[in-house]
Amino acid sequence: MTTAPDPADERVAIVDERNRVVGEASRREMRAGNLIHRATYVLVFDPAGRLCLQRRTRTKDVYPGCWDVAAGGVVRAGESYEESAARELAEELGIRGVVLAPLFDFFHDAPENRVWGRAFRCVWDGPLVLQETEVEAAEWVSPAEAPERAKREPFTPDGVALLRRVVGAP
Numbered sequence: 001m002t003t004a005p006d007p008a009d010e011r012v013a014i015v016d017e018r019n020r021v022v023g024e025a026s027r028r029e030m031r032a033g034n035l036i037h038r039a040t041y042v043l044v045f046d047p048a049g050r051l052c053l054q055r056r057t058r059t060k061d062v063y064p065g066c067w068d069v070a071a072g073g074v075v076r077a078g079e080s081y082e083e084s085a086a087r088e089l090a091e092e093l094g095i096r097g098v099v100l101a102p103l104f105d106f107f108h109d110a111p112e113n114r115v116w117g118r119a120f121r122c123v124w125d126g127p128l129v130l131q132e133t134e135v136e137a138a139e140w141v142s143p144a145e146a147p148e149r150a151k152r153e154p155f156t157p158d159g160v161a162l163l164r165r166v167v168g169a170p
Contacts, residue, residue: 008031008061010026010074011026011076013038013076014035017036019107027061027074031062037116038115038116038117038118039084039115039158040117040120041120042120043119043121043162043166044093044095044123045122045124046124047125050141051069053069053140053146054092054093054137055067055138056156057135057136058136060134063113065154066156067153068159069160071088071089071092072089072117081102082100093130095124095128100122102120106161108161110157113157115158117158147163147164
């Protein structure tokens with residue numbers, strides 16, 4: 001029987017405060033050292049303009065059990081933002097073959113997560129196939145509803161920062 005690789009051993013790109021690659025480390029080393037890394041954020045909308053929220057599993061290494069406004073994740077060493085966004089979208093939600101429209105880059109600097117993110121958006125009109133190890137649930141909400149929910153329920157702080165930029169949430 002083959003065991004799945006430990007996600008903590010995955011090699012990720014490490015960057016500086018200006019988003020320049022300065023090396024690579026395992027995900028475990030990146031989290032332990034709170035090293036600045038890259039991540040992708042894909043806002044998924046349906047044709048009616050509703051936003052897909054995903055609830056992270058309680059086993060995630062950062063923000064477990066929180067709602068997130070974007071699919072995405074850590075950029076692997078040697079991987080581009082675009083490659084990472086497409087890979088993460090397929091892994092987490094089963095979405096493939098969509099146009100990923102780049103929005104902007106941003107720096108999120110928190111005590112538990114220092115990350116240069118690149119935000120994308122896409123439109124999806126098909127079924128979602130949730131990755132059991134990463135996504136516990138998904139819901140479609142109006143973009144205006146998401147910031148209101150973030151006031152009452154646990155949301156990822158980097159996702160809330162992204163939401164503020166996209167929909168002007170408080």
